Amino acid sequence: MHVLRRRGWEIPERLATPEHLFFNRRAVLGGGVAAAAGLLLPSPAPAQRVADLPDPTKDLYPLKRNEKYTLDRPITDEKLNASYNNFYEFGSSKLIAKQAQALKLRPWVIKIDGLVEKPREIGIDDLIKRMPLEERLYRHRCVEAWSMAIPWSGFPLAELVKFAEPLSGAKYLRMESFLDSAVASGQRQTWYPWPYVEGLTLAEATNELAFLAIGAYGHPMPKQHGAPLRLAVPWKYGFKHIKSITRFTFTDQRPKGFWEALQPAEYGFWANVNPEVPHPRWSQATEQLIGLDERRPTLLFNGYAEYVAHLYKGLEGERLWA
Numbered sequence: 001m002h003v004l005r006r007r008g009w010e011i012p013e014r015l016a017t018p019e020h021l022f023f024n025r026r027a028v029l030g031g032g033v034a035a036a037a038g039l040l041l042p043s044p045a046p047a048q049r050v051a052d053l054p055d056p057t058k059d060l061y062p063l064k065r066n067e068k069y070t071l072d073r074p075i076t077d078e079k080l081n082a083s084y085n086n087f088y089e090f091g092s093s094k095l096i097a098k099q100a101q102a103l104k105l106r107p108w109v110i111k112i113d114g115l116v117e118k119p120r121e122i123g124i125d126d127l128i129k130r131m132p133l134e135e136r137l138y139r140h141r142c143v144e145a146w147s148m149a150i151p152w153s154g155f156p157l158a159e160l161v162k163f164a165e166p167l168s169g170a171k172y173l174r175m176e177s178f179l180d181s182a183v184a185s186g187q188r189q190t191w192y193p194w195p196y197v198e199g200l201t202l203a204e205a206t207n208e209l210a211f212l213a214i215g216a217y218g219h220p221m222p223k224q225h226g227a228p229l230r231l232a233v234p235w236k237y238g239f240k241h242i243k244s245i246t247r248f249t250f251t252d253q254r255p256k257g258f259w260e261a262l263q264p265a266e267y268g269f270w271a272n273v274n275p276e277v278p279h280p281r282w283s284q285a286t287e288q289l290i291g292l293d294e295r296r297p298t299l300l301f302n303g304y305a306e307y308v309a310h311l312y313k314g315l316e317g318e319r320l321w322a
């Protein structure tokens with residue numbers, strides 16, 4: 001194979017250095033140069049400076065929509081969607097959008113470890129460059145019995161699994177959100193089992209529907225939706241859709257999710273949508289379509305049975321629906 005090699009000094013620093021080291025070096029150099037010059041001006045903390053860099057993904061949009069995934073309802077109004085969120089790191093109400101703006105999105109290093117050929121760390125922008133990007137329209141059904149319909153931008157989780165090169169003993173994928181109680185006031189509430197964790201079987205993770213979203217509504221993901229990387233598994237209740245992911249661990253142990261750790265009687269590993277199995281405290285038979293004056297019957301697997309029902313054959317003894 002012919003590879004065009006440029007000499008080191010011809011390559012911009014951004015290309016020569018892995019992204020996460022590049023951002024860290026910028027932060028260090030920023031402080032170092034000022035100190036060397038003897039400047040006594042107050043300067044922002046390094047973390048603040050790098051967070052102010054422009055989002056390098058913004059020119060990727062709009063992404064081409066994959067027309068295979070269609071909706072049976074209108075797309076939820078973007079403003080409503082961006083102001084009605086569950087993100088316990090920033091508080092337990094739905095109105096956390098303002099607080100979530102404290103989250104710094106660069107540098108954002110993703111760790112891939114556990115049962116893989118080679119554990120590694122990769123910056124979010126280096127990862128995105130390697131992934132096939134597209135837009136998909138997905139339904140979203142929260143365990144609280146409300147729903148939305150969202151245009152996500154991102155790439156199939158199966159592509160990340162391929163990139164990670166799991167070993168044959170890997171049966172599950174455990175995902176972890178960021179941990180930083182200095183910016184996330186909810187993480188100072190120590191009775192929650194931080195960091196937020198969720199898991200899938202490898203068969204679920206490589207199902208064509210499992211999607212890692214980096215954007216929504218044709219632009220980079222708003223922080224309150226779980227920027228810069230969040231899971232969308234539309235046949236499962238919303239709590240499986242882990243936000244602001246920093247770590248993917250391949251394992252032979254079934255991961256215990258945040259909500260399962262907190263309230264095992266109410267929330268389990270599988271969390272597939274089934275209108276016939278009520279939550280211990282309320283019915284799951286119908287859902288409120290957010291933004292519309294409408295309640296609709298909820299569908300088995302949230303309407304995605306043709307894609308995923310086969311994954312659960314032979315698992316009738318499991319608690320598949322909580």
Ligand code: MTE
Pocket residue numbers: 084085086087088089142143177196224225226238239240241242243244
């Ligand atoms: N991920 C993290 N890290 N923290 C959370 O509190 N809440 C979950 C899920 N992912 C949550 C999370 C729940 S309960 C739901 S319904 C969805 O995010 C909400 O996603 P949305 O705010 O984009 O609608």
